[in-house]
Amino acid sequence: MRDKVLEDVLRRSLGREPSPGRLEETIGLCAEIARKQAVRPQTRQSFWGFLSDVFHFEGIPLLLPQLAVLLAACLAAVSSHMGVYDLPMYMPLFILAVMPVFFRGQRYRVSEVEAATRTSGALLTLARLVLAGGSALVCLTFLLALEVWLQRSWENLGRVVIYCLVPYLTCMTAMLALIRRRRRDGAPLCLITALGSVAFWRCTARFLPWLYEASALGIWVAAVLIYAWLFAKEVTYIIQANKEAKMYGIVD
């Protein structure tokens, strides 16, 4: 009885009850808003947030093999006093080290699922590229520092940087081109390119020593410019594909 009195007092003090007609209208409006919100894209990760996620999932498989290559190159440099002409042959090995991560979607048949996501393959490749390139840069800096320390001279540093960049950019560009062209045999072709590259640079060091003389620097500069341009083209294509959310990468 008391409750009824209280209810009556509250009803009078709070004003009118909602009329059933207005209630229906409100429900209709809420349903309409919910329907519209349902197709509105949700808040998404920024690129840096995504990069941190990719690092979380793929950081170790990207970094560890590169560190192994760095260790091998350092040991070779320390034990045999490797000359500057021996450095280029180690550069394709850095690509070989990250290749399994770039092709793992295809290997484990996950690329189709990856391609149907917001990243559509392009953003994922871009993130892997940033991580692989960043770690390669750190490794290269360390290797160059070691070389300078062993030679006890800064004199050839500029040349050595170019000697390292040419094979690295060649192999990286080849790998990206294979992914862009969606070659199903992309992984074995990339492997052949990297191993062939190691053999080629080893041969130049042995049989074409003039290539590493100061007089041949023009050839290297031309090569670095050409491959930097080709590499930039590949990266631009990835960025464009990401902007337009176009399909990028190999799907079997």
Add this chain to the structure above:
Amino acid sequence: MELSIDRLTKHYGHKIAVDRVSATLTPGVYGLLGANGAGKTTLMRMLCAILEPTSGEVRLNGKEVSAMGGAYRDVLGYLPQDFGYYPSYTAAEFLSYIAALKGIPREAAKRRVRELLEMLDLQSVSNKKIKTFSGGMKQRVGIAQSLLNNPQVLILDEPTSGLDPKERIRLRNLLSEYAADKIVLLSTHIVSDVEAIADEVLVMNAGQFIMHGTVPELAERVRGKVWELTVPREKARLWQAQVTVANYRHEGDQVALRILSDDKPSEQATPCEPILDDAYLYYFGAKEA
């Protein structure tokens, strides 16, 4: 919400995989039926913007999906026929990885992964590596990843393959509930799955939709063409060679045959109530089905 397919075509050289198919999909479950090589997977890949069509277009609410780009992928969930996974990942890690690719912020992804693992009865194995899972469990991980972004358009290629009957029923119920305000398109060879949940069925053959309608509508097409005939066991083989037999059931020394035929196959044959299986078998023939 409306997903419209307009004269969608895909050629591989001289081979036509999908040939000018058109349809309009609104919220509900659509079953895509067809024999192997009918073009189902190619069609689904084009709907997911993984494969570029040779001609034609797909529109979501009037907007061309290729122009929508990321906004379309945001509302899309896809389970491919050949679902792969990274063997070193646990179920929870794999789902978190796909959530990252879908651009879902970490905290929201964690919650959603937990929800889906529970929904698909995988929470007890969430920290086990996927490579140790049975076929059905792997398939459930595949279904979970397709639902991560709560998609408005859900495309599932053979979602029931590898699932045991209990899991199939669970999935059917889940999809029925999910499709209340979303578009779900699933392809399967299992006609009974489509019969149980599809609001509409699209039947594909040689890259084209040859039938389109509700399950009762399609079954109705073969009314008067489905017969039951009981014959002695030794004569059953003769009948099988002469007519399309949809079912073969032993009854003591006799065999009850479910026959698909335009005309009454025998004086003793009695007409039967048609089901979707009969329609499928009638139009595809026993050999193709």
